[in-house]
Amino acid sequence: MKQVDVAVGVVKRGTQTYVTLRSQDKHQGGKWEFPGGKKEAGETTFDALKRELAEEIGITVKSSEPLILIEHDYGDKRVSLDVHLVESFEGEPYGREEQQGKWLAINALEPEDFPAANATIIDALHNQ
Ligand SMILES: Nc1nc2c([nH]c(=O)n2[C@@H]2O[C@H](COP(=O)(O)OP(=O)(O)OP(=O)(O)O)[C@@H](O)[C@H]2O)c(=O)[nH]1
Numbered sequence: 287m288k289q290v291d292v293a294v295g296v297v298k299r300g301t302q303t304y305v306t307l308r309s310q311d312k313h314q315g316g317k318w319e320f321p322g323g324k325k326e327a328g329e330t331t332f333d334a335l336k337r338e339l340a341e342e343i344g345i346t347v348k349s350s351e352p353l354i355l356i357e358h359d360y361g362d363k364r365v366s367l368d369v370h371l372v373e374s375f376e377g378e379p380y381g382r383e384e385q386q387g388k389w390l391a392i393n394a395l396e397p398e399d400f401p402a403a404n405a406t407i408i409d410a411l412h413n414q
Pocket residue numbers: 290292293294312313314318319320321322323324338363365367401402403404
């Protein structure tokens with residue numbers, strides 16, 4: 287089965303986080319997500335996070351801290367999500383690939399709006 291290593295960024299400002307809508311044609315399309323993407327060969331999670339958040343939401347990540355590592359099996363695909371908190375960044379996030387994006391209150395995140403693996407991320411954020 288397909289197995290992918292993914293760097294995921296919870297971009298945080300105060301009590302809010304920036305989420306984007308996955309396009310319909312992608313794996314888990316139509317769900318909201320934290321920006322991020324697949325690690326390339328030889329990349330650290332931080333390298334991948336910097337590259338993906340620049341590509342997807344146009345920000346420059348200055349530093350990040352690990353939040354949680356999640357292994358999830360979707361049946362058609364297995365993902366390993368290395369989730370980092372990003373509180374230090376430059377620029378104002380926007381959907382640079384034409385995708386919708388918005389700031390949401392962390393305490394109002396609804397797991398059912400996100401891919402199944404994200405329930406654990408949302409729990410971790412609520413228990414911080
Ligand atoms: N970015 C991101 N991916 C997630 C989250 N939760 C989750 O299960 N995933 C899964 O992680 C996998 C890889 O993420 P991705 O599709 O963003 O990777 P990418 O940006 O490199 O995609 P691309 O190859 O379509 O450009 C997908 O199968 C996606 O469903 C999340 O919160 N954010």
